[in-house]
Amino acid sequence: MKHFLSAKDIDSLEALLQMASALKKAPQKFKNAGEGKTLGLLFFNNSLRTRLSTQKAAFNLGLHCMTMNFGNEGWALEFEDGTIMDQGKAEHIKEAAQVVSQYCDIMGVRAFASMTDKQKDEAELVINGFKKYATIPVLNMESSTGHPLQALADMITISENSEKKRPKVVLSWAPHPKALPQAVANSFAEMMQLYKEVDFSITHPKGYELNPEITKNIPISHDQEEALKEADFVYVKNWSTYTPYGEVLSKDKNWMITPEKLGHAKFMHCLPVRRNVVVADSVLDSDQSLVIEQANNRTFAAQVVLQKMLENL
Amino acid sequence: MKHFLSAKDIDSLEALLQMASALKKAPQKFKNAGEGKTLGLLFFNNSLRTRLSTQKAAFNLGLHCMTMNFGNEGWALEFEDGTIMDQGKAEHIKEAAQVVSQYCDIMGVRAFASMTDKQKDEAELVINGFKKYATIPVLNMESSTGHPLQALADMITISENSEKKRPKVVLSWAPHPKALPQAVANSFAEMMQLYKEVDFSITHPKGYELNPEITKNIPISHDQEEALKEADFVYVKNWSTYTPYGEVLSKDKNWMITPEKLGHAKFMHCLPVRRNVVVADSVLDSDQSLVIEQANNRTFAAQVVLQKMLENL
Amino acid sequence: MKHFLSAKDIDSLEALLQMASALKKAPQKFKNAGEGKTLGLLFFNNSLRTRLSTQKAAFNLGLHCMTMNFGNEGWALEFEDGTIMDQGKAEHIKEAAQVVSQYCDIMGVRAFASMTDKQKDEAELVINGFKKYATIPVLNMESSTGHPLQALADMITISENSEKKRPKVVLSWAPHPKALPQAVANSFAEMMQLYKEVDFSITHPKGYELNPEITKNIPISHDQEEALKEADFVYVKNWSTYTPYGEVLSKDKNWMITPEKLGHAKFMHCLPVRRNVVVADSVLDSDQSLVIEQANNRTFAAQVVLQKMLENL
Numbered sequence: 001m002k003h004f005l006s007a008k009d010i011d012s013l014e015a016l017l018q019m020a021s022a023l024k025k026a027p028q029k030f031k032n033a034g035e036g037k038t039l040g041l042l043f044f045n046n047s048l049r050t051r052l053s054t055q056k057a058a059f060n061l062g063l064h065c066m067t068m069n070f071g072n073e074g075w076a077l078e079f080e081d082g083t084i085m086d087q088g089k090a091e092h093i094k095e096a097a098q099v100v101s102q103y104c105d106i107m108g109v110r111a112f113a114s115m116t117d118k119q120k121d122e123a124e125l126v127i128n129g130f131k132k133y134a135t136i137p138v139l140n141m142e143s144s145t146g147h148p149l150q151a152l153a154d155m156i157t158i159s160e161n162s163e164k165k166r167p168k169v170v171l172s173w174a175p176h177p178k179a180l181p182q183a184v185a186n187s188f189a190e191m192m193q194l195y196k197e198v199d200f201s202i203t204h205p206k207g208y209e210l211n212p213e214i215t216k217n218i219p220i221s222h223d224q225e226e227a228l229k230e231a232d233f234v235y236v237k238n239w240s241t242y243t244p245y246g247e248v249l250s251k252d253k254n255w256m257i258t259p260e261k262l263g264h265a266k267f268m269h270c271l272p273v274r275r276n277v278v279v280a281d282s283v284l285d286s287d288q289s290l291v292i293e294q295a296n297n298r299t300f301a302a303q304v305v306l307q308k309m310l311e312n313l
Numbered sequence: 314m315k316h317f318l319s320a321k322d323i324d325s326l327e328a329l330l331q332m333a334s335a336l337k338k339a340p341q342k343f344k345n346a347g348e349g350k351t352l353g354l355l356f357f358n359n360s361l362r363t364r365l366s367t368q369k370a371a372f373n374l375g376l377h378c379m380t381m382n383f384g385n386e387g388w389a390l391e392f393e394d395g396t397i398m399d400q401g402k403a404e405h406i407k408e409a410a411q412v413v414s415q416y417c418d419i420m421g422v423r424a425f426a427s428m429t430d431k432q433k434d435e436a437e438l439v440i441n442g443f444k445k446y447a448t449i450p451v452l453n454m455e456s457s458t459g460h461p462l463q464a465l466a467d468m469i470t471i472s473e474n475s476e477k478k479r480p481k482v483v484l485s486w487a488p489h490p491k492a493l494p495q496a497v498a499n500s501f502a503e504m505m506q507l508y509k510e511v512d513f514s515i516t517h518p519k520g521y522e523l524n525p526e527i528t529k530n531i532p533i534s535h536d537q538e539e540a541l542k543e544a545d546f547v548y549v550k551n552w553s554t555y556t557p558y559g560e561v562l563s564k565d566k567n568w569m570i571t572p573e574k575l576g577h578a579k580f581m582h583c584l585p586v587r588r589n590v591v592v593a594d595s596v597l598d599s600d601q602s603l604v605i606e607q608a609n610n611r612t613f614a615a616q617v618v619l620q621k622m623l624e625n626l
Numbered sequence: 627m628k629h630f631l632s633a634k635d636i637d638s639l640e641a642l643l644q645m646a647s648a649l650k651k652a653p654q655k656f657k658n659a660g661e662g663k664t665l666g667l668l669f670f671n672n673s674l675r676t677r678l679s680t681q682k683a684a685f686n687l688g689l690h691c692m693t694m695n696f697g698n699e700g701w702a703l704e705f706e707d708g709t710i711m712d713q714g715k716a717e718h719i720k721e722a723a724q725v726v727s728q729y730c731d732i733m734g735v736r737a738f739a740s741m742t743d744k745q746k747d748e749a750e751l752v753i754n755g756f757k758k759y760a761t762i763p764v765l766n767m768e769s770s771t772g773h774p775l776q777a778l779a780d781m782i783t784i785s786e787n788s789e790k791k792r793p794k795v796v797l798s799w800a801p802h803p804k805a806l807p808q809a810v811a812n813s814f815a816e817m818m819q820l821y822k823e824v825d826f827s828i829t830h831p832k833g834y835e836l837n838p839e840i841t842k843n844i845p846i847s848h849d850q851e852e853a854l855k856e857a858d859f860v861y862v863k864n865w866s867t868y869t870p871y872g873e874v875l876s877k878d879k880n881w882m883i884t885p886e887k888l889g890h891a892k893f894m895h896c897l898p899v900r901r902n903v904v905v906a907d908s909v910l911d912s913d914q915s916l917v918i919e920q921a922n923n924r925t926f927a928a929q930v931v932l933q934k935m936l937e938n939l
Binding site (some may be wrong): 066068072078085100 | 654657669672673674675677678679681682685695697698803897898899900901902903907910911917918921922924925
């Protein structure tokens with residue numbers, strides 16, 4: 001793999017899952033893999049899990065890591081071509097991407113959706129700008145439309161916890177006070193399509209349809225209770241509407257996940273999670289919750305991806 | 314030692330002082346002690362000495378260090394149980410503490426007192442929240458009511474500079490334009506009680522009594538001049554009132570430390586210090602000032618504590 | 627070299643250029659040079675190239691690096707002597723500089739000009755304050771009046787790309803929407819005076835004269851077109867007026883660099899650069915642009931300087 005921008009960049013999911021499983025038993029087995037190499041992590045948005053787990057993965061690989069927050073340590077970048085840059089943007093992505101490429105061997109980029117401009121968000125201006133102009137591989141640490149490292153960690157979690165050959169996995173929308181991106185839901189849906197041996201479906205209120213180019217033929221239900229029946233894994237996540245873009249149509253508390261709805265299924269969420277809004281305390285605090293395992297697997301997801309990128313340098 | 318939250322977590326102060334003394338001669342003697350391990354430093358408040366000295370201590374121990382500023386790199390945490398999280402707090406301490414525990418072997422936390430809510434400050438919501446839910450040891454880098462790494466550095470400084478078997482040490486309040494926490498004064502008072510061979514007393518204006526559960530039987534005087542007589546060490550620090558909580562009752566300039574008041578004593582302060590408000594330039598710039606030694610000893614205080622924590626992992 | 631505050635601190639430019647040239651072929655040849663040592667990078671202003679390239683240089687030298695942003699991680703420093711510190715400044719440079727010296731072996735400082743107070747800017751309060759009170763060497767990562775690491779990187783770039791024994795180098799002012807410091811222009815002019823084998827001149831609109839103590843006998847022209855004729859290297863940079871201080875007298879678009887004006891010369895700029903304000907897209911996107919090489923050479927400029935500083939510790 002050169003860049004890792006989406007689940008599509010995965011050649012063999014099975015191979016990555018096996019690597020991750022082996023690494024968890026010996027996280028620093030390849031501690032010289034990154035020797036002499038530098039990973040630059042560029043944050044256009046805040047982060048807890050991604051920030052720490054990616055640094056931890058780098059450390060496990062002996063990869064030197066430099067982090068930079070563009071917001072308060074750098075300045076606003078221009079992404080449009082041909083602009084007369086006499087306003088607030090101090091540097092063009094063309095220079096920024098090439099410059100960072102001088103100091104790093106791999107760069108990670110985190111840049112959320114605006115939720116206000118669908119066209120720009122879908123164009124993935126920031127991460128695609130870095131990909132286009134960088135001369136080094138680019139790692140997606142959550143972009144406007146995807147969060148593949150999260151989805152890979154989720155996939156590792158499901159594969160480790162699945163007792164069936166073909167588990168039933170349901171992605172369920174849940175309410176949230178703010179308009180959130182679709183990135184996590186998109187990447188999870190893409191990852192489920194890579195993982196053939198799964199009975200995957202999505203449930204959400206009417207109007208919350210995700211991008212059909214991503215969900216393709218995945219079964220979609222508007223009846224959450226029905227959809228969750230007999231589920232083995234329930235992945236819960238809020239997102240705002242895709243059409244029209246970025247709206248909060250519903251804050252319906254009936255969509256919050258409770259022990260009754262969950263049944264015997266395992267509960268999954270990417271975190272951070274709003275307790276008693278997205279999911280009841282009693283679910284999060286039960287043995288059925290996998291959220292901490294998911295967070296732990298963020299390290300190994302980043303580590304296998306970085307290791308693959310290092311192999312191809 | 315598992316956690317290091319207050320002076321109470323010290324088994325043998327004498328042993329720590331000896332370790333520190335030995336380390337100062339060979340700071341990197343145990344440079345493999347932390348090999349393969351990660352220290353996460355979580356800052357809810359700004360910091361200069363703590364930030365740099367704790368990182369330096371980690372480096373001296375070969376311990377990988379990751380820092381994170383919750384304010385501008387993360388988000389607001391919820392500390393109350395059972396809340397419906399539909400307001401500004403994006404993540405609960407239950408998740409945050411467990412998640413950080415996935416990526417680190419030890420975590421340091423810095424979270425100042427609010428100075429507005431005595432009950433919450435005394436409950437030590439942040440550091441106790443991390444202690445309660447983390448699955449790794451927690452290091453106090455200054456909490457609402459204590460700053461034990463500072464107090465340990467102060468203790469090292471006194472023990473190195475004391476020419477008497479039983480020195481006279483006085484903690485003196487001094488004026489300051491803002492309402493400051495009692496954390497440093499509290500921990501210094503606790504540390505002095507651990508260090509038996511000392512004649513310790515406190516002097517402050519009426520109304521500035523510290524928590525009596527901390528000061529216990531320590532002699533307290535409201536006559537600064539009288540209290541400082543024949544002192545060997547004068548530790549100066551402003552704090553706001555404990556009852557009622559967080560008020561600035563006095564800015565009395567007569568309480569500023571001058572060469573006359575100091576006499577032959579050594580001057581101590583945790584820094585940062587307001588020159589010519591807390592203490593006269595002529596004291597700080599004299600040979601009697603130990604403030605830079607105190608700052609230097611922050612590294613060794615952190616290092617002996619981290620080494621003890623590493624031994625118990 | 628002890629401190630590196632300006633081009634004046636360079637003993638032998640020729641020696642540094644040779645070191646840099648050798649290093650580029652084997653960047654980690656001296657990866658043990660900084661073993662056990664710590665570099666502290668203090669940022670009073672934002673930074674991309676300086677932040678990453680200096681950390682990269684430290685990594686290449688095996689030098690442990692700690693970064694700190696004074697703005698959002700620390701607090702405002704007082705630089706005046708004798709002040710009663712009862713206002714917004716929490717710590718005096720006397721303490722801050724000595725304290726950082728306890729934790730680091732070398733410190734880098736970045737502190738831009740205010741552009742409002744010429745006297746204070748020229749006094750270089752921040753970097754000179756650190757130099758005065760620190761007990762360790764100080765590295766200029768751009769101060770009020772100079773950016774010598776940039777100038778050294780520029781010098782490396784010219785020496786690598788020059789096909790003539792005595793190239794013609796022109797520093798040309800260009801328009802910009804904001805009032806910018808003279809630091810880069812100053813240091814470039816100083817560096818050109820160190821580099822004897824060069825035909826160096828400056829061109830700018832009337833009123834944009836730099837400090838004559840820096841420009842000395844350098845030929846100055848107000849006719850850009852005439853000045854750029856037959857140039858081998860055109861270094862472009864905006865600066866605001868020196869007298870009166872910090873004003874934007876002109877935004878004359880005719881001073882923007884175009885392919886026609888550039889002719890056969892190589893184009894140089896320190897970045898970040900405003901496209902189509904300072905320079906046309908067609909220049910930046912052409913093979914004549916050296917800006918990315920300049921950025922790359924920032925690593926090697928910092929590395930040779932740090933290596934010299936390490937040798938003198």
